[in-house]
């Protein structure tokens with residue numbers, strides 16, 4: 019383990035809720051809850067104001083509504099969050115080639131590998147500058163932890179929240195960890211926590227005191243050994259780049275073009291099974307199923323479908339791949355087929371996204387897009403998801419505050435405006451249409467192209 023605090027952990031503060039507050043002036047300083055609003059919805063993120071009512075991530079939405087009945091309840095806008103995440107990740111990659119995203123708003127950075135920091139002073143400066151840059155580019159705050167290992171850097175950023183920076187100096191780790199609850203350590207969930215508690219172990223120091231043999235006896239060899247090392251603040255896990263782009267896929271090229279449609283279908287099923295075996299082998303599941311088809315004339319098509327939640331079920335992947343194949347013309351022959359799964363889930367927050375997005379898919383059919391989108395299906399009744407942006411021919415840009423009974427209530431305001439006024443329209447008002455989100459910082463959209471109020475942030479899948 020290194021002896022300088024040059025591993026950085028960034029965690030944006032209440033990310034989804036903060037984005038919504040930045041884009042909606044009337045919600046600043048108010049309780050905002052983002053998540054699935056359907057009957058089985060869960061909270062993805064609550065603003066700090068909502069946390070004072072006891073509303074936290076992963077809580078059932080019904081419980082949140084009981085605790086904070088007057089909060090603003092919004093469905094997530096993943097396209098917007100993703101575009102802001104990309105701005106943040108780009109700033110991290112200026113610090114080091116070793117950036118390991120854990121979710122849209124959280125990542126490790128190895129500052130030493132990037133030559134950005136080599137001791138405590140330079141690490142502190144890099145962390146402070148990063149926080150200022152994030153604020154300038156996105157208008158949002160993020161908290162930074164700096165330590166000599168990933169485990170401690172993450173603990174430090176937790177202590178820094180909100181809007182702070184904490185350095186854990188090498189040599190002080192064990193004294194700091196000792197009194198903390200066992201759940202602080204990575205890999206200790208509720209079940210392991212209970213098991214340790216029944217053995218009389220509540221704090222990290224008590225793990226260290228129990229000794230490695232006792233830990234192995236309680237938790238098995240691999241887990242016991244790893245946890246004992248963590249309790250002694252030994253964490254050698256390196257920062258690994260490009261975790262976010264992971265996908266699992268398999269493909270086959272055929273010597274002779276396949277013309278038989280039934281045979282093409284069977285090949286796709288076989289590839290789907292192979293892909294799932296590989297996915298399971300890596301202990302992963304994923305939400306987006308991708309089919310790749312190269313035709314006789316070398317034209318290559320990809321089609322994808324995003325499921326309600328991550329899966330590693332071969333039947334589900336086979337069915338999705340078959341549906342995607344239905345939309346591809348293979349007359350003339352096929353020379354290559356591939357099946358892949360992306361949108362991989364190997365950390366908790368992604369599961370929350372999936373659940374929230376699943377509820378969103380109920381309300382907004384465009385979330386379940388197949389790609390490329392050729393034509394948006396005609397929707398008999400127009401949907402106005404709470405929190406989504408709209409434009410009115412007469413009143414300009416605003417967002418949906420609520421809808422129902424054939425009416426939609428819109429608040430007309432933009433990130434740079436004063437809190438705006440509310441107006442109610444008929445849900446089929448011809449002057450009202452869905453709009454793309456505006457940049458949170460004037461001129462802050464990618465590329466720095468236009469001036470204040472320039473075009474919308476490029477966002478996929480919104481509308």
Ligand SMILES: [Mg+2]
Pocket residue numbers: 029030031032033123124
């Ligand atoms: Mg966060």
